[in-house]
Amino acid sequence: MSTEFAARFEHVDILFPPAEGRAARAPLARAAAMLDEGHTRADIIETTGVVVGAADVNLEIAKGEIFVIMGLSGSGKTTVLRAVNGLNKISRGRILIRHGDQTIDMTNPAPAALRSLRNRAVSMVFQQFALLPWRTVRRNVELGLELRRTGETETRETVDRWLDLVGLLPWAEKHAHELSGGMQQRVGLARALVTDPDILLMDEPFSALDPLIRNKLQDELLSLQQSMHKTIIFVTHDLDEALKLGNRIAIMKDGQVIQVGAPEDIVLRPATDYVAEFVRHMNPLTAIRAASLMRPLDAADDVQGAQFSFTDDRSHYRLSLRPDGTLDGLSCNNAAIAVHPVDGETATPEGAVGIVETTHLLKDVVEQRQRSGHPVLVAEDGRIVGWCGANEVLDALTHAGRATMTDATPTLVLATS
Amino acid sequence: MNGIESVQYWIVHHAIPLGAWATAAITALKDNFQGFFNILSDVLGFLLDNTTGALDWVSPLILIVLFAGLTWYFKKSWKLALFVLLALAFVLNQGYWERTLETISLVAYATLACMLIGVPLGVATAHHPTLYRILRPVLDLMQTLPTFVYLIPTLVLFGLGSVPGLISTIVFVAPTPVRLTYVGISNVPRPLIEAGQAFGASPWELLWKVEIPAALPTILAGLTQVIMLSLSMVVIAALVGAGGLGEPVVEAMETVQIGRGFTSGLAIVILAVILDRVFRPERENA
Numbered sequence: 001m002s003t004e005f006a007a008r009f010e011h012v013d014i015l016f017p018p019a020e021g022r023a024a025r026a027p028l029a030r031a032a033a034m035l036d037e038g039h040t041r042a043d044i045i046e047t048t049g050v051v052v053g054a055a056d057v058n059l060e061i062a063k064g065e066i067f068v069i070m071g072l073s074g075s076g077k078t079t080v081l082r083a084v085n086g087l088n089k090i091s092r093g094r095i096l097i098r099h100g101d102q103t104i105d106m107t108n109p110a111p112a113a114l115r116s117l118r119n120r121a122v123s124m125v126f127q128q129f130a131l132l133p134w135r136t137v138r139r140n141v142e143l144g145l146e147l148r149r150t151g152e153t154e155t156r157e158t159v160d161r162w163l164d165l166v167g168l169l170p171w172a173e174k175h176a177h178e179l180s181g182g183m184q185q186r187v188g189l190a191r192a193l194v195t196d197p198d199i200l201l202m203d204e205p206f207s208a209l210d211p212l213i214r215n216k217l218q219d220e221l222l223s224l225q226q227s228m229h230k231t232i233i234f235v236t237h238d239l240d241e242a243l244k245l246g247n248r249i250a251i252m253k254d255g256q257v258i259q260v261g262a263p264e265d266i267v268l269r270p271a272t273d274y275v276a277e278f279v280r281h282m283n284p285l286t287a288i289r290a291a292s293l294m295r296p297l298d299a300a301d302d303v304q305g306a307q308f309s310f311t312d313d314r315s316h317y318r319l320s321l322r323p324d325g326t327l328d329g330l331s332c333n334n335a336a337i338a339v340h341p342v343d344g345e346t347a348t349p350e351g352a353v354g355i356v357e358t359t360h361l362l363k364d365v366v367e368q369r370q371r372s373g374h375p376v377l378v379a380e381d382g383r384i385v386g387w388c389g390a391n392e393v394l395d396a397l398t399h400a401g402r403a404t405m406t407d408a409t410p411t412l413v414l415a416t417s
Numbered sequence: 418m419n420g421i422e423s424v425q426y427w428i429v430h431h432a433i434p435l436g437a438w439a440t441a442a443i444t445a446l447k448d449n450f451q452g453f454f455n456i457l458s459d460v461l462g463f464l465l466d467n468t469t470g471a472l473d474w475v476s477p478l479i480l481i482v483l484f485a486g487l488t489w490y491f492k493k494s495w496k497l498a499l500f501v502l503l504a505l506a507f508v509l510n511q512g513y514w515e516r517t518l519e520t521i522s523l524v525a526y527a528t529l530a531c532m533l534i535g536v537p538l539g540v541a542t543a544h545h546p547t548l549y550r551i552l553r554p555v556l557d558l559m560q561t562l563p564t565f566v567y568l569i570p571t572l573v574l575f576g577l578g579s580v581p582g583l584i585s586t587i588v589f590v591a592p593t594p595v596r597l598t599y600v601g602i603s604n605v606p607r608p609l610i611e612a613g614q615a616f617g618a619s620p621w622e623l624l625w626k627v628e629i630p631a632a633l634p635t636i637l638a639g640l641t642q643v644i645m646l647s648l649s650m651v652v653i654a655a656l657v658g659a660g661g662l663g664e665p666v667v668e669a670m671e672t673v674q675i676g677r678g679f680t681s682g683l684a685i686v687i688l689a690v691i692l693d694r695v696f697r698p699e700r701e702n703a
Contacts, residue, residue: 147626
C-alpha cells in the first residue's frame with residue numbers, strides 16, 4: 001500500500017488571509033510563524049486576522065478505498081477536501097495525486113495542468129448539488145465531457161450509461177428543479193463519474209437529504225463502488241455515515257487531524273476524549289454486527305455433543321446440529337419450531353425463528369426478535385455459531401455507549417464494509 | 418469688513434474656473450480629434466438614415482403585417498399580435514409612420530450600442546472589483562447629469578442631426594446594462610462557479626457556460642430597460658434634430674398645437690407599450 005496511494009497530504013497548512021493579493025502576505029507570514037510556535041487557532045485569528053483552515057495535515061489515501069473525513073462544522077474537513085482539486089489553495093506543505101503513472105504535485109499547479117487534473121483525475125460531488133438549473137439532466141451530466149471536447153456520439157453513449165446506472169435515464173430531458181433532492185444528487189454523482197476520474201471528492205453529498213433517501217443513496221454508492229473501485233474521499237459530520245461507508249476514517253477538529261483509522265479503531269480505541277464523545281452518540285443499531293453481539297454456542301447452558309440448550313426470556317430452547325454444523329432441529333419448551341434463514345428478500349413466516357448471518361446489523365437482529373418473539377440464531381456460511389436473546393440485544397445497545405470509554409468489550413465487532 | 422465677510426468676499430471673487438476648463442476640454446477634443454468625430458458622425462448617420470430609408474421603402478401595410486407576424490411567432494400570443502397590428506395601423510392613420518420608423522431605428526441602434534458596450538463592461542466590473550469602484554461614480558454621473566447638459570458638447574462634436582441624438586441616448590442609457598450585468602454576474606451562486614471550475618472549465622468557458630447563462634434573466638431585464646430608456650430620450654433627441662416621434666412633440670410645443678401634441682404623444686406611448694410587451698422577458702416559472 002505504501003506506493004499505491006491515490007492522494008497524499010504532507011504537512012499541509014491551509015490559511016485564509018483577511019485580504020486579497022499583496023495585502024495578504026504579511027498576515028499570512030505572521031500566521032504561519034505563530035502556527036509553528038504552537039499558538040491556537042483563536043490566537044492566530046485575533047492577532048493576524050488569518051483563519052487557519054487546516055494545520056499540519058498528513059494523510060495517505062489508498063487507491064480504491066473510501067476515505068471518510070469526519071468532523072463538526074468548522075473542523076476543516078471540507079477545507080482539506082477542496083484542496084485536493086485546488087478549490088482551496090495550499091499555504092504550506094504539499095498534496096500529491098496519482099494519475100495514471102504520473103504523480104501530480106498540487107502545491108502550485110499551472111492553470112492548464114490544474115484544469116486537466118480537474119477534468120480527468122479528480123471530480124467532485126457538492127453538498128447543495130450545484131446543478132446548472134438552465135440545463136437538462138443530460139446536459140448537466142455532460143459537463144465534464146463537454147469541457148474535454150469529447151465527440152457527440154461518445155458523449156451520448158457515456159452519459160446514457162451513467163444515467164442508466166443511477167436510474168435516471170427516463171428523466172434525462174427534465175430540468176434539475178423538476179427532480180427530488182435525492183434524484184438531483186444522483187445527477188450530481190453521474191456528472192462526477194462520467195469523466196471516469198481516479199479520485200471522487202464528495203463534500204457532505206447526502207447531508208441535504210432526508211434520512212430515508214440518505215440511507216438509500218449510501219447503499220447505492222456502496223453497490224456502485226463494488227464494481228467501480230474508485231478512490232473516494234468523503235466528507236461528513238455524521239459518524240453513522242462515516243462508519244457505514246468508510247474503509248478508513250480521519251477525524252478532524254480545529255483544522256487538525258486527531259485520529260485516522262479503520263472504523264473499529266475509531267470506536268474501540270478513540271484517541272482523545274473528543275473522539276470518544278463522538279462515538280458515544282453513534283447509533284448502535286446500524287453500527288454493530290450480529291457477530292459481536294451474539295452469544296457463542298459453546299456458552300450454552302448445556303452442551304452434549306451436537307445438542308445445545310439455553311434459556312431465554314423464561315423459555316427453554318434446545319437445538320441440534322448436523323455434523324457439518326448446519327441446523328438439524330430446534331425446539332422451544334420441547335415443541336419443535338420452524339426456522340427461516342434471513343436473506344432480505346422473503347419475510348420470516350409468523351412464529352418461525354430467524355437465522356441471521358454474522359454480518360447482519362443489530363437492527364436486523366432486533367427486527368427478527370420482534371417478529372418471532374424468539375431468540376435469533378446466528379450463522380456463518382450456513383453453520384450455526386451462536387444466538388442472540390433479549391439479554392444480548394440489551395447488552396449491545398448499552399455496551400455501545402460504554403465501549404467507547406474502555407477496552408472492556410473486546411468482542412464488539414463493527415459494521416465495516 | 419469683518420472677518421466673515423472678508424472670507425465670503427474671497428470665496429466669491431476666486432471662482433474656480435470649472436466652466437472654462439470644461440469648455441477647454443471639449444474644444445481640445447474637437448480640435449484634436451475632429452477627424453475621428455467626423456468619421457463616427459458620418460458612419461452612424463449613414464447607418465441610421467439608411468435603416469430608416471430601407472424600412473420606409475417597404476409598403477407600411479406589409480411592414481405592419483410583418484411586425485404582427487413576428488410578434489405572433491416569438492410570443493405565441495394572437496392577442497398581442499392583434500394589438501401590434503391595430504396599434505401600428507393607428508399610428509399610420511395619424512400620419513406618424515415615417516417618424517415612427519426614424520424612432521425605431523434610433524432606438525434599435527442605441528440599444529445595440531448600449532448592450533455591446535454595457536454587457537462586456539458589466540462582466541469586467543463584476544470580475545474586477547477595483548474597476549467597479551472606479552466606474553461607479555462615472556455611471557452615477559452619466560445617469561444623474563441632466564441630459565440637456567451633455568446635449569451641448571455632443572452638438573459641438575457631432576453637429577445637428579440624428580447622430581448627437583443617438584450619442585446622448587447612449588450616454589444616458591449605457592450605465593443601465595453595465596449595472597444589471599454587474600448585478601447578474603456578481604450574484605451567480607458560488608457553488609455553480611465552483612462546479613464549473615471543479616470540472617476543469619477555463620475562465621472563458623466558465624463565463625460562457627456558467628456565468629452568462631446564470632445571469633441571463635438579469636441581463637435580459639436590462640435589455641428591456643435599455644429599450645424603454647432609449648425611447649424615453651426620443652423628445653430630447655428631437656431637440657438636436659434627430660427627427661423621429663419627438664419632432665412633432667417639439668413642434669407642437671413651440672407652436673402651441675394641442676391636438677398635434679396629443680396625437681404625437683399618443684404615438685410615442687403606443688410604441689412604448691408595443692416595445693415593452695414584445696421585449697419583456699417571459700416570467701420564469703422555476
